[in-house]
């Protein structure tokens with residue numbers, strides 16, 4: 263019994279080749295690191311002066 | 312736009328000029344590295360310098376030879392190579408000017424070095440008054456600066472020639488970048504030339520008794536901050552233009568790169584007060600203004616970070632990378648021309664974080680003159696910049712000497728980079744930590760009379776020595792690689808990698824080449840940031856200081 267099957271639920275993985283979401287995530291991580299280190303020394307400053 | 316010059320090698324005569332400067336840079340690396348090793352050993356408290364050699368003499372050697380000599384020579388050579396490659400071979404006149412510049416720089420370096428070795432100039436590489444050196448030391452440094460002006464002149468002349476021959480076309484990106492750096496350098500070195508010629512030379516010759524210390528330090532830092540950008544911008548040239556080609560990708564954006572270089576030109580100079588935040592004689596309001604200008608440099612720095620991430624991600628995705636960070640794995644980790652500068656880029660993240668802290672006005676009190684600062688610039692200069700210069704060396708030297716980077720040497724180069732990263736993590740990490748605990752920079756080992764606070768620093772100083780020794784091994788390895796590439800590697804053609812724009816990119820707007828605008832704004836910002844505080848420093852000066860020499 264031939265059954266033409268429309269394979270509907272194959273995920274169409276069209277990840278956009280020009281996507282820059284990794285870049286976005288990276289700059290957010292970078293920004294986060296800058297802020298955390300700054301705040302760390304800022305509290306040291308408040309503690310000492 | 313691909314022009315035929317892209318396929319050509321750097322002309323042999325220009326290659327000789329470039330190599331001459333790179334030889335001096337690597338001799339400097341050997342001497343400076345040795346001094347660095349001695350410093351960390353002394354500071355660990357387990358070693359004393361033999362034959363009455365002083366710690367501050369060694370430290371002066373290290374700072375001058377690595378901070379001033381290695382950098383200036385390598386940078387002039389690299390920029391000249393870039394200009395010769397992208398804007399065309401130098402004319403005989405241009406090349407002769409550059410050669411005269413090279414010889415002046417070399418003679419100046421030898422003069423300064425001899426005075427340091429005679430212990431007549433142990434004034435550290437910042438040569439702050441009232442520490443006083445023999446006049447030949449100052450004269451030598453003057454020759455280095457004047458020589459670098461001639462090397463710069465060759466670049467400016469080539470740029471002007473290119474623009475005349477190609478009206479209405481943006482200049483080649485690497486030439487544009489070299490030009491920005493050279494313009495910034497010339498404006499900046501006017502400050503150090505002024506303090507040396509007007510203040511320090513006459514004073515060291517005994518023609519005048521005293522020196523205005525505040526003015527001399529202000530002129531020094533007017534030069535000193537752009538100096539660090541003079542080191543950094545050539546690394547950025549490699550990151551923006553050369554690395555994309557090495558990994559097989561495209562330049563993310565030509566215009567963004569030009570824009571960020573222009574911003575560095577504008578904001579690198581009127582910010583020297585951020586090195587003088589704890590100095591008397593400068594009104595707090597002017598310090599604050601320069602702190603604000605300093606934070607504007609964050610903009611082009613983050614633009615650079617964004618642009619690099621984007622280059623890497625675009626490349627990875629073009630190779631089919633999936634997910635948020637899949638592109639990271641696609642990068643050519645086995646290629647030292649990429650991987651070693653990449654370690655440099657990574658180190659720039661903690662380096663930048665430290666920079667924000669240093670510049671944060673009141674917070675500067677936490678770290679000022681502690682060894683934290685030394686930890687900071689061993690990340691910026693001695694890792695980010697230096698590892699990028701090594702990465703450049705891996706292809707530039709064989710390109711110029713008609714040899715190739717072999718698989719075996721590439722492997723050694725990777726080991727070299729990893730060793731550097733490990734050594735620096737220990738040394739710089741320990742310096743940062745000890746600095747936060749108050750350990751001073753520029754100080755030989757001392758137990759400070761058994762003070763408990765000083766005892767806390769000692770374990771970090773031992774860690775510093777461990778890291779510094781690993782770094783020294785990495786330097787020896789690098790020298791071996793350099794000698795191989797310069798004299799022994801097999802003959803062949805090594806590529807001069809220059810990134811291309813993506814095909815649908817617009818040409819850069821011509822406004823970037825309008826130097827009347829950019830130099831005009833640069834000068835206005837400098838006048839705005841410096842005129843009134845400078846008048847203050849002169850009019851309300853305390854009595855001048857006599858010179859102090861041969862203190863150690």
Ligand code: HEM
Nearest residue numbers: 347348350351374377378435436693752753754779782783
């Ligand atoms: C073997 C590798 C290195 C070691 C072990 C080392 C170690 C050190 C140490 C311990 C200090 C601070 C000493 C003090 O403040 O008392 C120092 C200062 C310095 N280092 Fe390095 N360093 C190395 C490589 C480099 C490189 C490659 C550069 C630059 C290209 C560099 C540039 C400087 C500068 C400019 C200073 C400041 C000197 C001063 O404060 O007068 N170092 N180094």
Ligand SMILES: [Cu+2]
Nearest residue numbers: 535536585586
């Ligand atoms: Cu600075």
